[in-house]
Amino acid sequence: MAIDPAGPVGHTVQVPPATTPPRSADAALVACVGADPVTFGPVYDALAPVAYGVSVGVLRDPDHAAEVTQEVMVEVWQTAARFDPARASARTWVATLARRRAVDRVRAEQARRDRDQRDLDASTATPVHDVVAEDVERRLEGAAVRRCLDSLTATQREAVVEAYYGGRTYREVAERLGAALPTVKSRIRDGLGRLRDCLGVARA
């Protein structure tokens, strides 16, 4: 039976809504430098979904993600002059800022739990930020990187996903996976390298 191209098909590819072309976000961000705060409205509308999406992905808690989004978007306004469109898209710039703050939160929370946990029986200790495979699948739904993750080996994928969603350093990833440090470092390096090639983000 022929597939109706206009109808729904089994494996619908979810494409991010093209409400704002990426380059117009760049232009809006550049335009708000030294301008009236009112010019930040379009910047917020174009980029806050990136900050929130990243924060939800890493933190999972919508309230925490909303707080991080607020911090990030104020930072975007404050430091807009440092955005360099020759180096990155506004989307990448905001995603980077958001991930850094979200990861800082994960680590602060982990440190707090570690402290609290010291008084308790060590056997009851549970890691707060376990990365569960099915959960990752769900979180990646609609992400540009998803189709490319299949080009990674299982161990590369595991290391990259642990580092990304667990907010862990590669040392912590190595401890967690019971793998040697250089091994995990290579997996992350080779994994991101493959993703880079698959995504075609190379700057020629």
Next chain:
Amino acid sequence: MPDDDTTRDAWDLLPAYALDAVDDLERRAVERLLESDPDARRALDEYLDVVAAFAVEQEPPAHVRDAVLARVARTPQAAARGTTTGVSATPAARPRRRWGLVAAAAAAVVAVAVPTTIAVQEHRETVRLEAQADRVAQMLADPDARLVTSPVEGGGEATALVSGDDVLVSAEGMPAPGEGHDWQLWVVADGAPVSAGLMPAASGGVSRALVEGGAGHVVAVTLEPAGGSDQPTTDPVVAIES
């Protein structure tokens, strides 16, 4: 601890750096590479694009927009580069790097009880230290430095190492500021508090910050909304007469 060849391996660490999956010493090694090598910069930009490709855009709750635009309306923008006064105007990456340097240089402070016996460990990093970390090393080596200690309300202890015009604040065992908050430092001169930036996140239970020009004044810490405030909004948990 970092390997001796951390700097040489900095290229190898670029992907982990893009994922924020390196420790402080490695971060510094990578950032030194990035400052001197445009090819590394370009490679990092590609990895950052890869990391950003994990993002799935999602509309934040409507109240966030109102809150952000309200804060934007009363928040000045930072200059492209160079001198910034408030910590709030400094992007996240920079204080981290700065405090990382400070923390490495300041590590000796907890090991000493008497200031005159302070010995600075010769650290490879100090060779390339920025002015601020140089200052910390000087302070640690200063035989005339004074130590002032005070308990922190709510738990922990704060120590001020006073040398010349500057104060190195170490807070040990302080509770985390909690979600959406930061500990912020103030220099109170003639009753007027001036922000001296945020306390960096504690590492190993100790958080340290250099307060330049703080000597002879009261150095205080308050709990503030994340990112800090222009003026204190709560009472200090500790105030040290330096």
